Amino acid sequence: MMANITLTNVAAELTEVAARLRDCTVKVKSGSLGVGSGVIWQSDGLIITNAHVATSNRATVELADGRVFDAVRTQFDPQQDLAALKIVVTDLTAATIGNSEALRVGELVLAVGNPFADSGAVTTGIIYANNQRAVMADLQLYPGNSGGPLADCQGLVVGINTMIVNGLAVAVKSNTVERFLQANRREQLGVTLQPVLLDRRSLGLLVLSILPGSAAETAGVQIGDVLVGVSGRLFTSMNDLTKYLHESKAMPIQLLRGGQQFLIYVAVQAGKTAVEAT
Numbered sequence: 001m002m003a004n005i006t007l008t009n010v011a012a013e014l015t016e017v018a019a020r021l022r023d024c025t026v027k028v029k030s031g032s033l034g035v036g037s038g039v040i041w042q043s044d045g046l047i048i049t050n051a052h053v054a055t056s057n058r059a060t061v062e063l064a065d066g067r068v069f070d071a072v073r074t075q076f077d078p079q080q081d082l083a084a085l086k087i088v089v090t091d092l093t094a095a096t097i098g099n100s101e102a103l104r105v106g107e108l109v110l111a112v113g114n115p116f117a118d119s120g121a122v123t124t125g126i127i128y129a130n131n132q133r134a135v136m137a138d139l140q141l142y143p144g145n146s147g148g149p150l151a152d153c154q155g156l157v158v159g160i161n162t163m164i165v166n167g168l169a170v171a172v173k174s175n176t177v178e179r180f181l182q183a184n185r186r187e188q189l190g191v192t193l194q195p196v197l198l199d200r201r202s203l204g205l206l207v208l209s210i211l212p213g214s215a216a217e218t219a220g221v222q223i224g225d226v227l228v229g230v231s232g233r234l235f236t237s238m239n240d241l242t243k244y245l246h247e248s249k250a251m252p253i254q255l256l257r258g259g260q261q262f263l264i265y266v267a268v269q270a271g272k273t274a275v276e277a278t
Contacts, residue, residue: 014110014124017155021112022093022120023064024149028085030059035167037113038085039157041177043094045069046178047085048164049147051207054083064120075180078211079241081162082172082254085144087190095149098156099174103130106134109137111161112167113148122143128168133237134172135159157167158159163194191216193241196226202234204256205241211213219264226256 027040028049033174034055038061040046047061059071061154075084103109107127109110115121125139129273141164150159150171159171191214193205204226210217229235230244253264 005111014153017151017153018110018112018122020124020155021110021149021157022132023093025064025114025120027062027114027119028053028147029062030054030073031056032071033247035114035144036146037144037161038149039149039160040092040094041084041097041181042093043090045089045092047071047087047182048160049083049085050160050172051078051081051083053147054085054208055192055211058182059085061085065124076211077180078209080172080176080180081192082160084181095151095157096155097174097178098152098154098158099245100130100158100175100186102133103127103135103152103158105129105196108153109139109158110151110153111137111139111145111148111171112151113141113161115144118144125169134162135173136165137169137171139169141169145165147153165195165204191221195229198228198234201236202228203236203240204228205235221255221264224257227253228256228261229254233269256264 024040026038026047028036030053036049038047038049041048054073057073060068061071062068069087069089071082071085071087074086102153105127109125109127110121122173123140125137129136141161148161149157150161158174160177161171162167163170165233190219191207192209194205194208196206198204207221207223209223210221210223255262255264
């Protein structure tokens with residue numbers, strides 16, 4: 001009898017946590033793409049989502065209560081796959097943000113999003129790995145989950161769900177989001193990237209989308225290109241590209257296209273990134 005009571009209490013608590021998370025999860029529609037998800041990060045209308053969800057300067061945000069607002073994209077970092085949106089509204093139900101560094105392997109987590117245009121769908125799983133680059137969880141994500149919250153069993157948002165890699169959910173860490181919001185302008189190529197394994201030691205960065213008017217578009221970078229390294233140094237993490245851009249005024253980026261290797265020469269000047277392809 002005691003075991004049944006305990007299980008009932010746990011189920012009730014998880015249901016309550018899921019309900020709170022659904023209240024701070026929104027639908028995001030940008031450009032011609034389908035519906036993605038976002039998290040109300042602050043009650044004054046600040047929404048966090050993925051860069052590959054908010055591909056345009058303007059978007060439409062639908063709250064859990066059905067209200068719809070026009071949103072303006074205020075920050076954008078394709079390298080980290082993060083974007084900030086702002087809607088004109090106050091007193092929203094904001095997420096409670098947790099410390100992603102405190103997550104433990106095996107800890108129960110929940111993901112909320114809008115897969116297949118459903119509102120506030122919830123999946124659960126456990127933390128598979130928590131490393132410097134990202135949080136990985138053994139749970140299901142579907143198209144439309146991108147940009148939604150990954151939360152611990154107390155409802156603290158510890159990540160922004162981004163993609164599935166080898167059957168595991170990958171989320172941008174909440175601490176990374178906080179640094180993103182605090183950062184000034186970052187040098188950017190203007191591309192949305194997804195990691196792909198090239199071999200046991202190196203990581204390629206697959207170009208999923210290209211920001212109109214960006215340095216990457218000017219250089220002739222194409223969707224489907226795979227960025228593989230800078231100045232002979234192969235990428236081993238998603239953060240390597242941003243790190244190398246900060247380290248040097250100019251550098252060659254190696255990419256693969258159709259089985260052939262090309263070089264793109266990047267020149268960083270006054271916080272802007274100029275790119276030239278060869």
